[in-house]
Amino acid sequence: MWQLYHFPLCPFSRKVRLALGEKGIAYDLLRENPWEGREEFFALNPTGKTPVLRHSEKDVVLIDSQAICEYFEETVDKTPLILGTAANRAEIRRLTALFDESFFADVTNPILQEKMKKRIIYRAAPDSGLLRETIRLLHEHLDYMDWLIDNRRWLAGAQLSLADFAAAAQISVVDYLGGVDWRGHEGAHGWYRVMKSRPSFRPLLLDKMEGLPPPRHYSDVNA
Amino acid sequence: MWQLYHFPLCPFSRKVRLALGEKGIAYDLLRENPWEGREEFFALNPTGKTPVLRHSEKDVVLIDSQAICEYFEETVDKTPLILGTAANRAEIRRLTALFDESFFADVTNPILQEKMKKRIIYRAAPDSGLLRETIRLLHEHLDYMDWLIDNRRWLAGAQLSLADFAAAAQISVVDYLGGVDWRGHEGAHGWYRVMKSRPSFRPLLLDKMEGLPPPRHYSDVNA
Ligand SMILES: N[C@@H](CCC(=O)N[C@@H](CS)C(=O)NCC(=O)O)C(=O)O
Numbered sequence: 001m002w003q004l005y006h007f008p009l010c011p012f013s014r015k016v017r018l019a020l021g022e023k024g025i026a027y028d029l030l031r032e033n034p035w036e037g038r039e040e041f042f043a044l045n046p047t048g049k050t051p052v053l054r055h056s057e058k059d060v061v062l063i064d065s066q067a068i069c070e071y072f073e074e075t076v077d078k079t080p081l082i083l084g085t086a087a088n089r090a091e092i093r094r095l096t097a098l099f100d101e102s103f104f105a106d107v108t109n110p111i112l113q114e115k116m117k118k119r120i121i122y123r124a125a126p127d128s129g130l131l132r133e134t135i136r137l138l139h140e141h142l143d144y145m146d147w148l149i150d151n152r153r154w155l156a157g158a159q160l161s162l163a164d165f166a167a168a169a170q171i172s173v174v175d176y177l178g179g180v181d182w183r184g185h186e187g188a189h190g191w192y193r194v195m196k197s198r199p200s201f202r203p204l205l206l207d208k209m210e211g212l213p214p215p216r217h218y219s220d221v222n223a
Numbered sequence: 224m225w226q227l228y229h230f231p232l233c234p235f236s237r238k239v240r241l242a243l244g245e246k247g248i249a250y251d252l253l254r255e256n257p258w259e260g261r262e263e264f265f266a267l268n269p270t271g272k273t274p275v276l277r278h279s280e281k282d283v284v285l286i287d288s289q290a291i292c293e294y295f296e297e298t299v300d301k302t303p304l305i306l307g308t309a310a311n312r313a314e315i316r317r318l319t320a321l322f323d324e325s326f327f328a329d330v331t332n333p334i335l336q337e338k339m340k341k342r343i344i345y346r347a348a349p350d351s352g353l354l355r356e357t358i359r360l361l362h363e364h365l366d367y368m369d370w371l372i373d374n375r376r377w378l379a380g381a382q383l384s385l386a387d388f389a390a391a392a393q394i395s396v397v398d399y400l401g402g403v404d405w406r407g408h409e410g411a412h413g414w415y416r417v418m419k420s421r422p423s424f425r426p427l428l429l430d431k432m433e434g435l436p437p438p439r440h441y442s443d444v445n446a
């Protein structure tokens with residue numbers, strides 16, 4: 001059985017959970033708080049980051065959400081998520097990287113820092129100036145998503161792909177930690193509602209971070 | 224013809240140049256300084272980052288060094304760089320991500336900031352405390368590389384792979400900007416000498432950043 005080392009608000013673990021869900025692969029969840037720097041976890045992954053996916057019998061340890069998703073793309077035929085021509089696949093990987101890297105650095109990571117870590121680890125107040133700047137960048141990203149959705153059926157083209165799941169994983173963390181103000185972003189909002197209503201999303205919407213309840217609308221697939 | 228938007232010390236552009244060199248794919252270099260935020264460049268790549276690889280006739284624009292390398296892996300048979308079983312390929316992608324992400328964040332990016340950007344853009348003095356901490360992290364990464372090389376023929380296993388080129392690309396930038404002190408890192412040093420002497424490395428060793436000459440040993444494949 002596969003075991004996923006994760007914490008509920010890790011966007012990269014969420015991306016992997018969505019991909020595994022779509023592909024119908026079962027796994028157990030193991031809770032890991034990477035900020036605790038547990039020695040046994042560093043022995044498993046020298047970067048100390050979640051997610052790590054381990055197979056207890058097969059002696060396989062997979063690290064890095066993209067490497068994990070590529071592995072299942074190569075080994076499981078069900079629901080291809082990196083699909084189409086080589087150029088389509090490059091576009092899927094470009095957008096996946098954009099959300100994993102730029103959206104995470106601009107938006108998800110500062111929000112995790114200010115609203116999760118400061119609350120449950122450091123017991124400090126969030127920096128409101130920094131949060132304002134983060135919200136500004138969130139709206140720039142949502143503008144870009146609106147533009148993509150105006151021009152394409154899904155984010156990376158005609159087919160649902162890993163880019164949609166990478167984006168939804170990041171956004172779901174932001175939405176958990178205070179909600180996304182969708183006004184002016186009808187395109188992206190409609191897309192997110194569709195993503196939220198997929199069966200693979202269900203376990204994510206029910207997951208809770210202790211001491212940090214999500215807003216009411218978070219798990220409402222119509223909100 | 225392919226055109227690569229890059230600047231000489233961009234480690235991700237170097238990774239792409241090494242992969243293209245190994246695969247025997249010709250390209251022209253176009254100089255782009257991402258920190259200038261050129262509007263036409265943002266229109267090409269909304270994240271404003273180098274590298275971008277564009278094919279003038281085929282109307283293909285490839286973005287993100289990993290998406291670019293995967294594209295050529297899928298379309299060009301010569302010199303596979305992501306090879307072996309699915310588990311081998313996952314290990315190659317794990318280590319490639321480790322160098323692209325953790326090594327870059329811990330070492331290359333602060334060194335580019337302190338020694339390149341402060342020198343040629345901001346005309347400010349580097350922060351010596353920050354540089355000391357960066358060098359400490361560099362040695363931690365080199366310790367890990369020594370361990371890999373002690374246990375394997377190449378970084379990711381029995382075969383030369385993209386992980387070796389991703390690592391060498393990062394290290395070559397650090398070496399350009401002041402040199403790596405290899406004392407105590409015989410394993411990693413021997414590996415880097417072998418990497419430097421590959422024909423694909425040659426153009427990188429001759430490339431210069433204006434106003435910022437490399438140290439003497441930099442282009443010496445025996446140093
Ligand atoms: N490229 C990695 C990124 C993983 C990552 O950054 N994980 C974060 C959690 S969201 C982490 O573990 N950071 C270390 C920490 O918080 O101490 C992936 O896609 O898996």
Ligand SMILES: N[C@@H](CCC(=O)N[C@@H](CS)C(=O)NCC(=O)O)C(=O)O
Pocket residue numbers: 097101232233234235257258271272273274286287288289323
């Ligand atoms: N994941 C990207 C990272 C590219 C990246 O971070 N490029 C840097 C240059 S080394 C950049 O353009 N940064 C923006 C800036 O310097 O303004 C890739 O692999 O291509």
